[in-house]
Amino acid sequence: MIILFYIAGAIAVISTAAVIVQTNIVHALLYLILSLLAVAVVFYVLGAPFAAALEAIVYAGAILVLFLFVIMMLNLGQHTRDQERSWLNARMFVAPAIMSALLLGQFLNVMSQIDQDMAIARVGVMEVSALLFGPYVLAVELASILLLAGLVSAYHLAKK
């Protein structure tokens, strides 16, 4: 079971690296869906089955499918693909990669000083639901208001 954490983590890292070097938008979205499903497996191994189901159903299954629909609707065409291929060369990645590597190096430096283990205990839907209906009920209401605001603004922005 623990080896599955490392395998799914490696798949997530490799497919995320593939997302940022793609020239075709649809290919990049499919690699991103693969990355999200690998992270859902990581959530399940860490004992969070509710979060794993949410990640697979909502994030990979609704949000990225919405992305795909809008990309298909925009119908960007071949000249966008050629444009993308001309924009993407290895020289563009140098400075962001150096800065990100510095950030990641600092992060790894701090992480190497931690030496704790986490015990994989399954925190199921019952515990999360008890919290959502109990102490965090206002957070759920605020989340629904946020989604309403997103709905109204998306309707207005996409109208002709």
Next chain:
Amino acid sequence: METIPVEHGLILAGILFCLGLIGVLTRRNIVFVLMSLEVMLNASGLAFIVAATRWGHAEGQVMFLMILTLAAAEVAVGLGLIIQMFRRYQTVDISALSEMKG
């Protein structure tokens, strides 16, 4: 009881976050920038779930649900803005958005 070192989970979240950051800084197509932002949000959600497993609480999953809601609303509004931009400028190049006045 099986155990995983907590720093391995956080390192995974950090690597995914930095890859998303590279994508935001490098790409010139606005759709790729939005996708890399999604990668960064997902990495921060992973960090919350790792924290939830470390302490054995369920609050981490509640916070992940809130992050997911935030990502959904952001993608909806962001895609609406991309549609508007495409209608106005007929391109997805972020350099087209260099003026303040439309």
